[in-house]
Amino acid sequence: MSWFKKLKDGLGKSTSKVSASLSSLSGLFGGARIDASSLEEVEDALISADLGTASAQRLAARMRRHKFEGPIDSDTLGQALADGITEILEPVAQKLEIDDARSPHVVLLVGVNGSGKTTTAGKLAQQWRDEGKSVMLAAGDTFRAAAIEQLQIWGARTGTEV
Structure with missing residues (x-):
């Protein structure tokens, strides 16, 4: 599975929030370019949509440079945003390697409410238990x-101590 596919799958909830926010911009669609307004x-x-000011500014700047082909619709806008997010994240993307020689290994997940930290913790627990x-x-x-209850559910699903 490609890095972008993993990113796209993992950001489903954020994507929904961004999509909902952008769908309210009805005046944006149909044109061939995006103006300053x-x-x-x-x-x-x-x-x-909780993307953060700095990231939103970087994405907006990238959208200014993006060459849209044909009228702008939700798909072309979404692809432009996905390309921008990939451009931001690719240089810093690294595979998380757990070194068994350095134990215990602590992974702290940080993010805004509703961003999927607990779900990610459960999925990582499953992956590492499988390994x-x-x-x-x-x-x-x-x-x-x-x-705590949500984390206990993930613990039960994955056979992981909570």
């Missing part, structure tokens, strides 16, 4: 409603 709307939509590693899940956001 439309770029500002795109940037605002990305910020409201024969000893895994333990620990809740860090215990003030969030049902945080």
Whole structure:
């Protein structure tokens, strides 16, 4: 599976938030290019979808340089954004290698609410258990409603201690 495919699959929830924000920009679609006003709307939509100000500004700047072919619709806009996100992430993408000689190994997941940290923790636990590693899940956001219970469900699914 390609790096971009993994990224795309892993960002489903974020994609939904961004798509919902961008779909409200009806005046953006149909033209052959994006003007300064439309770029500002795109940037605002990305910020409201929790992408962060710096990332939204970088993506908007990239969209300014993007060569759209034909009328802009949600697919072409989405592809332009995906290309921009790939451009931002590719230089820093690294495979997470767990060195068994340096044990215990702690992986801390950080992100905004609803970004998929607990689900990612469960998927990583499954992957590492499948590789024969000893895994333990620990809740860090215990003030969030049902945080511990959600992690316990992932522990039960993966046979991982919580």
